[in-house]
Amino acid sequence: MKQIILGVTGSISAYKAADVVSTLVKLGHSVHVVMTKAGASFITPLTMQALSKNRVFVDVLQEDDPSEIIHIALTQKADLMLIAPATANILGKIAGGIADDMLSSMALAVHDIPLLVAPAMNTNMYANPAVQENLAKLRSRGWQVVEPREGRLACGAVGKGALAETGVIVRAVADNLEAAL
DSSP, rough: EEEEEEEEEESTTHHHHHHHHHHHHHOOEEEEEEHHHHHHHHHHHHHHHHHHHOOOOOOTTSSSOOOOOOOHHHHHOOEEEEEEEOOOHHHHHHHHHHHOOOHHHHHHHHHHHHHEEEOOHHHHHHHSSHHHHHHHHHHHTTEOOOOOOEEEOSSSEEEEEEEOHHHHHHHHHHHHHHHHH
C-alpha cells in the first residue's frame, strides 16, 4: 500500500477530487487529503474523510499530536504527492516558495518522491504568462504536470483549463509509483 498525499484547492473541479480519492483507495492506496480553506468551501473535508478513511488536514496550526509536526511527518511517510485540482494560486505559492497554509507548507517540505500537479482554471488564467512561468519553474524542480483538458469551463468559456479526467490523473499516479520502484 502506497501513501499518497492529495492536495485539493479552491476550484469548482474540487468535486472531482472525490472520484480521484475513491479510485486510488480502491486500487489499495492510502490517501491523505490536504485541503486549502477555499478547497474545503467547494467540497467538505467530511466527504474526503469518508472516502479516504483518513483524517483530512486543512489548518496548518492544528496539531493534535504534540509529538509530531504533521506537515513534516506526513510528507516523510508519503510515496507520492498530487495536487488536483491545482489552482493558479497554489502553483504561484509553490513556485514562489510561499508556505502560508497546510498544503503549501507540505508542498515545500516534501522531497525525493514523485510530485504531480493537475491544474484547473479558466482558459485565460491558464494561458497567463505568470501561470505558465510558474508551471515551468515547477517542472524544472521535478514536478510533473497532468495537463488540463479542453472543454466547457464553469464560467461558460470553452478552452484549455478543465481538470484532466480522473482516469488520466490516476494513470499518472500509477505510472509514477511504478517508476519509483
